[in-house]
Amino acid sequence: EDQKKQQSAASSDPYSSDPERHPVLRVNSLKPFNAEPPPELLSDSYVTPSAIFFKRNHLPVPRVDPASYELQVDGLPGGGLKLSLEDLKNRFPKYTVTATLQCAGNRRSEMNAVKQVKGLNWGISAISNATWAGARLRDVLLAAGYGPDAARWARHVQFEGLDKDVTGTTYGASIPVNKATNEEGDVLLAYEMNGEPLPPDHGFPVRVVVPGTVGARNVKWLSKITVSAEESSSHWQQNDYKGFSPTTDWDTVDFKSAPAIQELPVQSAITVPADGAAVPRGSEEVTVKGYAWSGGGREVVRVDVSLDGGKTWQVAELRSSDGGQNAEPSPPPGRAWAWKLWELTAPLPSEARQLEIVCKAVDNSYNMQPDTVAPIWNLRGVLSNAWHRVKVNIVDSNE
Amino acid sequence: EDQKKQQSAASSDPYSSDPERHPVLRVNSLKPFNAEPPPELLSDSYVTPSAIFFKRNHLPVPRVDPASYELQVDGLPGGGLKLSLEDLKNRFPKYTVTATLQCAGNRRSEMNAVKQVKGLNWGISAISNATWAGARLRDVLLAAGYGPDAARWARHVQFEGLDKDVTGTTYGASIPVNKATNEEGDVLLAYEMNGEPLPPDHGFPVRVVVPGTVGARNVKWLSKITVSAEESSSHWQQNDYKGFSPTTDWDTVDFKSAPAIQELPVQSAITVPADGAAVPRGSEEVTVKGYAWSGGGREVVRVDVSLDGGKTWQVAELRSSDGGQNAEPSPPPGRAWAWKLWELTAPLPSEARQLEIVCKAVDNSYNMQPDTVAPIWNLRGVLSNAWHRVKVNIVDSNE
Ligand SMILES: [Mo]
Numbered sequence: 001e002d003q004k005k006q007q008s009a010a011s012s013d014p015y016s017s018d019p020e021r022h023p024v025l026r027v028n029s030l031k032p033f034n035a036e037p038p039p040e041l042l043s044d045s046y047v048t049p050s051a052i053f054f055k056r057n058h059l060p061v062p063r064v065d066p067a068s069y070e071l072q073v074d075g076l077p078g079g080g081l082k083l084s085l086e087d088l089k090n091r092f093p094k095y096t097v098t099a100t101l102q103c104a105g106n107r108r109s110e111m112n113a114v115k116q117v118k119g120l121n122w123g124i125s126a127i128s129n130a131t132w133a134g135a136r137l138r139d140v141l142l143a144a145g146y147g148p149d150a151a152r153w154a155r156h157v158q159f160e161g162l163d164k165d166v167t168g169t170t171y172g173a174s175i176p177v178n179k180a181t182n183e184e185g186d187v188l189l190a191y192e193m194n195g196e197p198l199p200p201d202h203g204f205p206v207r208v209v210v211p212g213t214v215g216a217r218n219v220k221w222l223s224k225i226t227v228s229a230e231e232s233s234s235h236w237q238q239n240d241y242k243g244f245s246p247t248t249d250w251d252t253v254d255f256k257s258a259p260a261i262q263e264l265p266v267q268s269a270i271t272v273p274a275d276g277a278a279v280p281r282g283s284e285e286v287t288v289k290g291y292a293w294s295g296g297g298r299e300v301v302r303v304d305v306s307l308d309g310g311k312t313w314q315v316a317e318l319r320s321s322d323g324g325q326n327a328e329p330s331p332p333p334g335r336a337w338a339w340k341l342w343e344l345t346a347p348l349p350s351e352a353r354q355l356e357i358v359c360k361a362v363d364n365s366y367n368m369q370p371d372t373v374a375p376i377w378n379l380r381g382v383l384s385n386a387w388h389r390v391k392v393n394i395v396d397s398n399e
Numbered sequence: 400e401d402q403k404k405q406q407s408a409a410s411s412d413p414y415s416s417d418p419e420r421h422p423v424l425r426v427n428s429l430k431p432f433n434a435e436p437p438p439e440l441l442s443d444s445y446v447t448p449s450a451i452f453f454k455r456n457h458l459p460v461p462r463v464d465p466a467s468y469e470l471q472v473d474g475l476p477g478g479g480l481k482l483s484l485e486d487l488k489n490r491f492p493k494y495t496v497t498a499t500l501q502c503a504g505n506r507r508s509e510m511n512a513v514k515q516v517k518g519l520n521w522g523i524s525a526i527s528n529a530t531w532a533g534a535r536l537r538d539v540l541l542a543a544g545y546g547p548d549a550a551r552w553a554r555h556v557q558f559e560g561l562d563k564d565v566t567g568t569t570y571g572a573s574i575p576v577n578k579a580t581n582e583e584g585d586v587l588l589a590y591e592m593n594g595e596p597l598p599p600d601h602g603f604p605v606r607v608v609v610p611g612t613v614g615a616r617n618v619k620w621l622s623k624i625t626v627s628a629e630e631s632s633s634h635w636q637q638n639d640y641k642g643f644s645p646t647t648d649w650d651t652v653d654f655k656s657a658p659a660i661q662e663l664p665v666q667s668a669i670t671v672p673a674d675g676a677a678v679p680r681g682s683e684e685v686t687v688k689g690y691a692w693s694g695g696g697r698e699v700v701r702v703d704v705s706l707d708g709g710k711t712w713q714v715a716e717l718r719s720s721d722g723g724q725n726a727e728p729s730p731p732p733g734r735a736w737a738w739k740l741w742e743l744t745a746p747l748p749s750e751a752r753q754l755e756i757v758c759k760a761v762d763n764s765y766n767m768q769p770d771t772v773a774p775i776w777n778l779r780g781v782l783s784n785a786w787h788r789v790k791v792n793i794v795d796s797n798e
Pocket residue numbers: 056102103104105215216
């Protein structure tokens with residue numbers, strides 16, 4: 001009878017069909033499931049293994065039968081389009097794009113340390129890089145009748161997921177129509193992640209991958225695409241995922257006054273060593289590792305690393321693949337969707353007892369990260385991209 | 400005879416045919432002529448009058464006969480294209496774009512104050528906004544035979560000016576081909592500035608206007624356009640107008656290691672009050688004015704102003720036209736080429752004897768300006784976009 005009760009409780013729990021997750025993940029919330037990998041694993045792989053790719057769910061994971069799955073394309077004259085998973089795979093060329101996704105709340109914990117914000121307390125690993133494959137959204141929109149006529153009134157492409165809350169409200173978001181239709185936008189209706197079907201946590205069977213754009217617009221378990229003159233009316237588009245001045249609080253915030261986050265600003269962080277780590281003096285040098293990425297297809301062109309809290313800087317080595325330091329050709333301008341991993345090995349300053357290691361990245365529009373957190377603090381704790389700092393202690397061998 | 404000598408000296412001076420300039424300009428160098436308007440005039444007009452638009456010449460101003468002017472388009476199969484000024488006006492639709500141009504060296508004086516750099520000592524006014532009209536570069540390239548075949552190998556569009564040094568070397572630069580050919584790139588072969596033919600200092604009869612891109616690529620007195628697999632080989636593309644880490648000096652600099660500056664980072668500055676100005680205590684409030692702009696068509700969405708050196712912030716009013724505070728519709732995403740002027744009127748803090756006024760802008764990719772100058776310092780003093788700071792003294796009425 002106890003067993004029966006438990007089963008009944010389990011089946012009334014909307015999260016009961018959530019998938020198993022890798023035990024190495026650091027869990028920020030169980031229901032919905034939100035978790036990030038340990039930083040040192042992140043910089044081990046240029047392409048993040050799907051099992052440790054950060055998980056950011058707003059709602060329970062819907063379980064979708066691929067045989068009956070249907071994607072609806074709406075808003076265009078001619079009655080719209082309905083596509084099965086097989087249609088999507090067979091009727092449209094398959095494109096492959098390696099793209100980094102980052103949660104708007106990545107590094108929120110550093111804002112929380114300045115003054116409390118509202119949101120999951122992400123560390124520095126709510127960002128990951130994967131190779132996605134699927135149909136191009138542009139091709140699907142053209143097949144659905146998008147053309148010069150629609151271009152006259154269309155301004156946004158809205159997405160709706162199959163994930164829903166207890167009232168039946170589904171997750172939704174939108175992107176500007178030119179990002180969706182531009183040949184160089186590289187927006188995918190992805191059905192593969194790292195060469196496999198999408199895992200349940202990442203949107204099986206189909207998600208939108210909007211390279212260069214905040215994670216929140218990369219809608220998972222995609223059910224509906226709507227071409228519209230308006231942005232998505234969802235909570236997450238209208239009243240969340242926006243940036244405000246440090247002065248703005250919950251009494252004064254006017255969500256209409258800021259644009260929805262789309263492209264993200266330049267970002268970098270130190271994955272190795274960890275804050276508070278001990279470095280033996282005998283090692284004579286220290287190796288610092290991390291990631292760097294910028295939104296909007298802007299390529300990271302340099303990462304500066306300081307061992308003295310930002311007084312002097314050294315330039316790190318960048319890499320764009322898993323195969324060592326060999327230089328990959330630069331992607332076309334505006335289409336650098338994937339991060340760079342970086343590394344610097346430098347002599348230990350002989351006198352130092354402690355190092356304050358700092359990193360800052362530069363992208364090819366020469367935007368740089370702001371120096372400090374407080375002036376970019378905002379009530380939702382999003383867009384946290386100040387210089388990243390870790391302190392390490394240099395310890396003698398006998399300690 | 401003295402008069403004869405003077406005339407001979409004058410005619411051997413390559414700058415002798417430079418035009419007259421407005422006396423209000425602050426001259427940084429006479430030959431070549433480089434000058435900027437007083438900051439308080441800059442924020443008086445949303446569209447900067449041509450006479451006070453900053454002048455940035457690398458070489459003497461060439462005097463061009465519009466009747467015999469010829470623009471050559473090279474590098475495409477089929478022998479290229481030669482266009483007279485009349486051809487350019489009659490064979491191609493006329494487009495009008497309001498775009499802000501900024502010199503890479505704007506605000507270099509603030510870097511110079513940290514540690515000496517090489518370059519003209521610009522203040523905060525090497526930036527201006529004008530309404531440009533002309534043919535679209537895209538249309539001219541299509542007429543010259545640009546198409547899918549050329550897209551396979553073409554990577555850059557090179558420009559050459561008629562301005563040359565004593566050895567005959569002409570000014571040159573290039574931009575990525577996708578900026579030139581994209582329908583949303585809005586690159587013009589401009590023959591009008593603010594409704595008039597281009598003034599001699601701004602490239603009469605034709606200049607390239609590359610919205611969102613550093614001034615140096617907006618080649619004046621345009622003589623030649625070359626579609627190429629390579630960037631311009633000019634000094635200004637290869638060995639100048641690039642950013643480096645603060646550690647890089649003239650002994651260690653490797654110009655190949657950094658990309659040519661194209662899109663510029665987010666920028667803002669305070670035009671009123673001037674640094675060191677006196678504010679009467681009796682006025683009880685202070686009005687702060689300035690400009691804000693970002694490269695790559697990213698729209699400025701917010702300007703934060705601090706009266707206490709960056710501890711607390713207030714949000715300024717933005718405007719996008721000369722007609723008061725009325726909200727203009729936002730430009731399409733990625734095509735915000737013109738600056739915003741901004742203004743904040745705030746109560747004078749009652750106890751203060753001095754205010755440190757600071758501004759910082761945010762663009763719609765939520766990039767922000769770095770806090771301080773030293774960490775972005777570079778040997779050429781380019782890309783100086785830290786928070787702008789002015790100190791003003793609050794004086795009693797009887798002082
Ligand atoms: Mo997110």
